Amino acid sequence: MVSLQLTGLSASYRGKKVLSGISTPAALRGGQLVALLGPNGAGKTTLFRRIFGLLSGPGQIMIEDATAARPIAYMPQDNGAQPVLSVYESILLARMQGRRLRVLPEDHAEVERVLSLLGVAHLRSRNVGDLSGGQRQMVNAAQALAQQPQILLMDEPTSALDLSRQIDLLSLLRRLTRDEGLLIVVALHDLGHALRFADAAMVIDQGHLAACGPTAEVITPALLHQVFDVEARVEPCSKGAPQLIVEGRATPQLATA
């Protein structure tokens, strides 16, 4: 199975160091759903861009046992869409990058597969520009999956989805790690989702790695206090699953006049 090991990964943006010395204690392996957590501006997007090769800098990215020519796919945060292609064409376009010009039956089959996996097959002839934010996010996910990666980096893929779609997508991602041996790293703001769906969590704070390991061991009151500045507890729910209970901000910041 594919594995991803980061060693001393750093990156600078306009002369300012935004990532310093990110190292995974052990290689992240295929079959895992890893949550990438951290406050706004912590460096999550930068870390994704650095791993995907859009940024350069010191440090090493080791990918082992990759069988695909392009093992990594990256789904960036949604920045709106240019209304120039239909959903079907835009997913096919993502798949065909770096491949031949001719579209083969297997390419169509793959596009159809991800369309129905994500439950957006009915949107296939719609213009991407006409979709709602949530629909577009599902199409973005389909574009990443259609590249058939072994490692998938997803930057806040649930930010525009309603609650049921969030659960659908995260369940699907978890299933893909189990069934197809993918390694999926997903940036999330909802720590409850991370606790429920992710096998492991990486927490980034001000460009540094604050914690990395099995989710339940990483998301602790001490870490939540230190990184997110909140008072919170993790308690088992009535069914025994760990659940996050947030009591409030550790140090009040906004004026409450």
Next chain:
Amino acid sequence: MTGRDFYRALVIRKQLILAALAAALFLSLCTDLALGPARYSLGEVVDALLRPGSVDERIRVILWEIRMPVALMAMTVGASLSIAGMQMQTILNNPLASPFTLGISAGAGFGAALALAFGVAIFPFAIEYVIPLNAFVMAMLTSLAIYGLSLRRGVSSETIVLLGIALVFIFNALMSLIQFFASQQAVAAVVFWTMGSLTKATWPKLWISLTVLALSLPLLARRGWALTAIRLGDAKAESMGVKLRSLRLEVLVIVSLLAAISVSFVGTIGFVGLVGPHIARMLLGEDQRFLLPGAALSGALILSVGSVLSKIIIPGTVIPIGIITSIVGIPFFLYLILSRRGTSW
């Protein structure tokens, strides 16, 4: 309906549009060949094209030796400028980009004027090609300047077009200066050159233009998926693995070559590089596998029809084709500026 059926219907529609454009182009070519001081019927032209041995020697010479290089040059230059404009619009993400609006044609004009007025050769060899060589070098320098400026931080695509227009003004001022100091005869030559005329076409020039076009097409087609992805925005294209910087440079070099070769042989022919690609986009959408041949065909068709018009507006006089394309192109240019809504185009 499955996705495959949906896609197939889309592809067939685009293929039909391309076929219609090609048919219209062939018709326009025959009309262009038929018109001139001696007029021939379309039947005679088609005969002379398909069976050159079977027609009268006089008709064969007029059609093949005199009119054919001009007619084919119109198509080649039209296709080249249209492709150049289309890809400039794509890589600069700006609907108003074209060889004309970015100052590349004006740069070429300045280079040509240097040669025409003072005999200044930027490259002191191939003396019979001094004018096109000068024009070519200046056109390439202009587009590299545009590219260099586009890499600077904080330079938006709007700024690039404004810079292009500034370059047009600069080159026009320099041209005026040259004309002020040049002899009357040279001034006439410069003015005629900048009008853009297909009568400068010869078989050797045609072969050079055609070769550059034929070499560019597969190179650009190879980048079809990546160039289509650019239209989804830089962030999206990057996330699909498109190497934006190297792709932009590669494409700019190719299309600058196309534009520079065309302008240096026939002079300033404006607006084909702007109107041609927009017609192709409207008809075929953004998928470069269809847009690229579509832009080539629509550009070729525009100049071929322009060539026909230049002969029939005033019988017995061939109006320089640059004037025709400007008269038709300026209203379209205004329409593009005024109708622009939001960021999609």
